[in-house]
Amino acid sequence: MDNSVIIRQQLPSDQRSRLDQKVRHGNLTRILPGAYTADESGSWIHRVLAVQGLRPSAVLSRTTAARLDFWPDLPSDDVHVDGARFRGAPEWLHPTARAIPGGLVMRWGELRLTATPLTVLDLVDDVGGRAIDEGLRRRVVTLPLLHQTMDEFNWRRGNTLRRRLLHESRDQPWSELERDGHNLMRRHRIKGWHANHRVRIKGHVFYIDMAIPALGLAIELDGWSFHRTREDLERDAARHNWLQYAGWTVLRFTSTTLEEIPTWVHRFRTLRARVTQQVA
Structure with a gap:
């Protein structure tokens, strides 16, 4: 594709008549009055260049x-x-x-x-x-x-x-679903959580959407377009396994199940408290 755009007003006067002739013969595509391209498609970038040129x-x-x-x-x-x-x-x-x-x-x-x-x-x-x-x-x-x-x-x-x-x-949410998740955590006054929490495991670096380190709880938020390719699916499976290996409990939520997060956090807090009491 030819990305060049010809701006008539930028041409010397002796070249404008030749340009007009090419336009009349259909050899150039008009993008805007006074802006032309030799590419028949007249794509988006041609529009951009024409607007800026004019x-x-x-x-x-x-x-x-x-x-x-x-x-x-x-x-x-x-x-x-x-x-x-x-x-x-x-x-x-x-x-x-x-x-x-x-x-x-x-x-x-x-x-x-x-x-x-x-x-x-x-x-x-x-x-x-x-x-x-x-x-x-x-x-x-x-x-x-x-x-x-x-x-x-x-x-x-x-x-x-x-x-x-x-x-x-x-x-700093990285998606609308994360934004909703953050607002949910604040609304329920859940403490101790971190957004896009960075963890390093055996040389691998991962970011947990919402992490509660004190509970070893990783909360992942999956939009409907989450697994767009096979590579995305395989990468996420490996990430999930590494987090589990490092001792994190991974819970996944979608926009439909988002409101269940506070209930699950409460369950894990209760479970952690029981384990602590038993150890003591």
């Missing part, structure tokens, strides 16, 4: 910035851009007049994107708390940096939700 000072944002920056598999073919106007914009193009401070603009090759913390916060409008979860899981942002960026846009609509989600993220 508006060099604009800043790509939201799902567009996320796909380019840290979330390449984000399912969105729209193009979001700030600081730009397009008359009669097609359905896939979402321009806004929002001005982005220079300190919150980053470069991706020749493209201008919102800085990662701002992109994550913007994505809340598109995917909710999952935006923060993904940013933390991929280790492209930190909570202090997100709070700092929030302060630069403290007037924004939707900030009440963003602040709530950031507060819920204080234990």
